[in-house]
Amino acid sequence: MTTPLTPQATQRTLLRGGYVHTPGSNSTGPHPTALCVEDGHVVWTGDDDASTHFADGADRVIELDGRLVTPAFVDSHAHLAQTGFAAAGVDLTTPATLHEALDAIAAHARATTDAVVVGHGWDDTTWPEQRPFTREELDRATGGRPAYLARVDEHSAVVSTAFLDVCPDVVHADGYDVTGRVERDAHHVARDGLARLLTPSAREDAILRALRLAAAQGIGMVHELGAPHICPPEDLLVAQSLSRTGALPEVVAYWGELASDGAVQTARELGAVGLAGDLCMDGSLGSWTSALRAPYADHPHDPAHAGHLYVEAEQVTDHVLACTEAGLQAGFHVIGDRAVDAVVAGFEAAATKIGDLAVVRGRHRLEHVEMVAPEHMATLGRLGVTASQQPVFDALWGGGSDMYAQRLGAERAAGMNAFASLNRAGVALAFGSDSPVTPFGPWAAVRAAAWHRTPSERVTVRAAFNAHTRGGWRAAARDEGGVIDLGTPASIAVWDVPGDLVVQTPDARVAAWSTDPRAGVPHLPDLHPDQDLPTCVLTMVHGQVAYEREGAL
Numbered sequence: 001m002t003t004p005l006t007p008q009a010t011q012r013t014l015l016r017g018g019y020v021h022t023p024g025s026n027s028t029g030p031h032p033t034a035l036c037v038e039d040g041h042v043v044w045t046g047d048d049d050a051s052t053h054f055a056d057g058a059d060r061v062i063e064l065d066g067r068l069v070t071p072a073f074v075d076s077h078a079h080l081a082q083t084g085f086a087a088a089g090v091d092l093t094t095p096a097t098l099h100e101a102l103d104a105i106a107a108h109a110r111a112t113t114d115a116v117v118v119g120h121g122w123d124d125t126t127w128p129e130q131r132p133f134t135r136e137e138l139d140r141a142t143g144g145r146p147a148y149l150a151r152v153d154e155h156s157a158v159v160s161t162a163f164l165d166v167c168p169d170v171v172h173a174d175g176y177d178v179t180g181r182v183e184r185d186a187h188h189v190a191r192d193g194l195a196r197l198l199t200p201s202a203r204e205d206a207i208l209r210a211l212r213l214a215a216a217q218g219i220g221m222v223h224e225l226g227a228p229h230i231c232p233p234e235d236l237l238v239a240q241s242l243s244r245t246g247a248l249p250e251v252v253a254y255w256g257e258l259a260s261d262g263a264v265q266t267a268r269e270l271g272a273v274g275l276a277g278d279l280c281m282d283g284s285l286g287s288w289t290s291a292l293r294a295p296y297a298d299h300p301h302d303p304a305h306a307g308h309l310y311v312e313a314e315q316v317t318d319h320v321l322a323c324t325e326a327g328l329q330a331g332f333h334v335i336g337d338r339a340v341d342a343v344v345a346g347f348e349a350a351a352t353k354i355g356d357l358a359v360v361r362g363r364h365r366l367e368h369v370e371m372v373a374p375e376h377m378a379t380l381g382r383l384g385v386t387a388s389q390q391p392v393f394d395a396l397w398g399g400g401s402d403m404y405a406q407r408l409g410a411e412r413a414a415g416m417n418a419f420a421s422l423n424r425a426g427v428a429l430a431f432g433s434d435s436p437v438t439p440f441g442p443w444a445a446v447r448a449a450a451w452h453r454t455p456s457e458r459v460t461v462r463a464a465f466n467a468h469t470r471g472g473w474r475a476a477a478r479d480e481g482g483v484i485d486l487g488t489p490a491s492i493a494v495w496d497v498p499g500d501l502v503v504q505t506p507d508a509r510v511a512a513w514s515t516d517p518r519a520g521v522p523h524l525p526d527l528h529p530d531q532d533l534p535t536c537v538l539t540m541v542h543g544q545v546a547y548e549r550e551g552a553l
Contacts, residue, residue: 074472135180316346
């Protein structure tokens with residue numbers, strides 16, 4: 001387990017004149033307006049009048065002017081180097097057509113002298129051409145330079161001819177297509193080649209850039225999901241080293257490799273809390289690589305194509321047993337229903353061998369868990385498995401006509417990302433972005449969960465907020481944070497809120513009591529889709545400023 005950060009020097013900061021989001025059962029009373037932070041912890045919450053006792057000796061007094069103070073968010077699934085490279089590369093999330101994307105790539109190639117033209121975010125399902133650009137089109141756009149352009153889901157990419165010239169092994173791997181599109185093993189080989197072409201200093205710069213982006217969104221902790229097919233192991237060490245300054249979000253590291261003596265040793269050397277995360281049971285729906293029970297509805301070449309299962313149930317069992325014995329969290333990336341079948345069967349077999357309680361104590365986790373049957377939800381709840389999910393996936397790809405419906409048909413698509421059903425089954429939820437798949441933006445994720453495009457899968461704003469704060473701490477087997485209360489880590493965020501502070505719930509049966517002041521339910525921003533989202537003014541990580549908007553305080 002990673003060691004919590006310790007501030008470099010004892011400091012006292014008093015914040016007053018705002019609305020401090022504390023648990024409704026807080027022993028100091030609900031809805032304080034001020035708090036004091038000292039030595040990296042919350043040492044007091046209360047009202048403005050009493051705050052005068054803490055002003056003397058404070059290194060800094062912050063007048064909040066009515067702003068909201070919350071626990072800092074936790075992003076429970078991110079890829080820092082890829083996020084940093086995507087932020088500095090060509091942004092392919094905005095072009096509306098394939099040709100606009102090629103124009104953006106060409107403009108970026110002319111403006112940069114980087115060793116590789118890197119970009120992220122193309123989504124052929126939103127383009128009228130309904131296809132990605134080809135290697136030949138990419139060659140023309142980049143002037144014949146090495147180029148790697150990742151699809152929005154990061155499970156496939158298109159590479160240029162010059163890239164293949166310096167990384168020739170790509171063409172011999174499963175998943176390579178002569179159009180330059182790479183998936184599965186070919187994509188992993190391409191990523192390895194990209195890592196060799198980018199210098200260690202460039203990777204460190206990218207990780208630092210990503211951590212600063214996270215801090216600016218009120219995020220105080222990031223779970224870095226590394227794996228051999230995603231990044232060099234050194235990236236995890238760099239990320240943790242940067243975060244230990246205390247002036248950046250805390251990094252909790254995971255290494256996605258099947259358990260063995262060597263893998264356990266690697267995890268410990270990397271400071272990883274688990275052999276978990278992007279240890280892939282399958283791929284992604286957008287790239288047609290998630291493992292399904294029934295075929296994809298729209299595969300362009302093979303109507304019987306049902307994706308790829310990378311790990312069998314027996315391997316899951318062995319992995320869970322080995323991780324539990326080693327005191328490491330086990331976990332898998334799992335999206336398609338056939339992949340969920342296998343991973344749940346593996347957990348069940350492990351529990352049969354060592355008992356349910358031993359599995360529960362392992363604090364294991366699954367990433368995405370997008371197509372899960374009700375009987376599997378019950379098993380995951382019984383075994384204490386956390387579902388690390390990304391609500392903005394539903395906002396982008398849910399509904400009756402977007403990517404999920406295209407790939408699966410409307411009936412299967414309606415059951416995706418079943419937040420409410422998982423919650424009712426007793427499965428702990430932890431929310432994140434999978435950045436750069438979706439950008440750091442926790443309030444957007446909370447809103448997406450509360451306004452799920454399948455109404456029956458909506459959760460309250462408060463439940464979604466808790467999944468993105470305290471849920472992230474618990475997903476890392478850390479129970480001490482994610483709330484503002486006496487003695488908790490002082491990882492907090494201050495927000496400008498454009499609308500009102502309210503209690504929102506899609507369930508009218510509990511709305512009347514929840515909104516009654518006697519209930520003591522803490523208020524949160526109005527996140528109705530017509531409202532602008534809050535903006536971050538200040539992020540503190542264990543009492544130290546990780547982000548402050550210039551001139552705001």
